[in-house]
Amino acid sequence: MNIVVHYNYWAFIFLMMVGFYILISRRNLVKKIMGLNIFQTSVFIFFISMGVVKGGQPPILPDDGRQLIFSNPLPHVLILTAIVVGVSTTAVALALVVRIKEAYGTIEGDEVTAMDNELPA
Amino acid sequence: MELVLTFLLLAFLGATALGVAKTRNLFSAVVLAGIFSFLSAGLFTVMDAVDVAFTEAAVGAGVSTVFYLATLALVGGKVRAPEIRITTVKEKQTARTPRFPLVVVVVTGAILIYGTLDMPPYGEPNNPIHRHVTPRYLEETDEEIGVPNVVTAVLASYRGYDTLGETTVVFTAAVGVMMLLSRLKKRDELGEEPWGEEPVESLDVGFGALEPSLESGDRLAEGEGRAEELAT
Structure with missing residues (x-):
């Protein structure tokens, strides 16, 4: 177990947890969606x-056929898809907020809940 | 150099995320979220994911921010001038900061950090993720697909069905948004006031809501007066 090689992952976990915190602690619905977005970007x-x-x-393959070391393209493809899907879900969530x-x-989420509870069953 | 850049970007990302958590003004939060996206695009570039960086900068930082601003224009207060309505939306202050979410977050974070101890080291070429199907993509793309960018080859050809599914999701989301917001527009045309005592004049669902209208001279003055009231 080497601590230094994991610093990157820990930074992402920190970002992810900040997003998670915004999502569960804030009452404002727009703010909640923002927290979800930060969470999402951290996963990316x-x-x-x-x-x-x-x-x-x-x-990106060079023209002259040189052999280079490449980073893994597969996560890039998956995340490209995820970014676009994430923006779509954000748009639907914001439309629901409107x-x-x-x-x-x-x-404000708590005021909405309070109004729901006031209604006769 | 790469290490310094990574650390710098991660530090800025952390600061921006904390800023989003702290600010009560939703307009500031939207701008900070945009900065967060741009910073992550920078980090993607450092990590050799140039296509992802493009997409994040264009879609994540650009389009999302436009959506957020349009939402703020629609849900903002009763100020008529849209540009002032957007910048003065505030989140309500809660009486005290609840402890429970903080505990949940710290515990979850600790469990996740425990989980990373089993992860392979960062950037090693022999990590499991770099075996299996990836070498095939890198070696065969030139011959089988003939596109120099391997990400494009995988996206559009090897995993074309994924992309088809993605477009289906985007289409469904677009239909959903249009259905949710079209009723809003219809009511506006009927002359009903959707909310608030004063009629909100610009309820365009598209980008129109973000542009100050032509006859906004007196409305602007009125809005500025209100902003001053709000500020004092």
Whole structure:
């Protein structure tokens, strides 16, 4: 077990936990979505860091057929897909927030819950 | 050099994330989230993932920020001028900081760090992830696909079905957003006031909500007056 080789992973876990904290501690719905986004981006960085090869190049083949060391292209592909999907889900979540504002007049999650509880069962 | 850059970017990323957690002004939070995305794009470049960096900068930092700003324009307070409405949206202050989330986060983080101790070292060429299918992609792309960028080859050809699924998700999300927001627009056309005592004039769902309208001279003045009221 070598502590130094894991510093990267620990930094991502820190970022991820900041996002997680925003998600579960804040009442504001827009802020919650932002926390989710930070969490997501940290996972992306984690994936990309697993594909790194020391002294590697971006995986683009040179014209002259030289043999280079490349970083792993597979996590790059997966994360490309994930970024686009993440933005799509963010857009749907934000549209829902707009509708919640319209229906309840607030974007604070606890106020929405309080209004729900006031309604007769 | 690469190590210094990585450390610097990680430090800035951490500071930005904490800034998002701390600020109560949602406009500042949106801008900080955009900076977070750009910093992560920088980190992707350092980690040789140039395609991911492009996408993160364009889609993560650009399009997401536009979505957030459009949302703030729609959910913001009762100030009529959109540019002032966006910048003054505030999150409500809770009476005290709850302890429970902090405990949950620290425990989860500790478990995850314990999990990383089993991870292979960062950047070693013999890590399990670099075996199996990856060497094949790198060696055969030139002959089988004929595209110099291996990421493109894998994205569009070897794993083309993944990308097809992705476009399906994006399409579904676009339809969902349009259905959620189209009703909003219809009500606006009927002249009903969706919320608040004053009619919110610009309810365009698209980018129109972000642009100051042409006859905004007096509205601007009014909005500025309100911003001053809010500031004092």
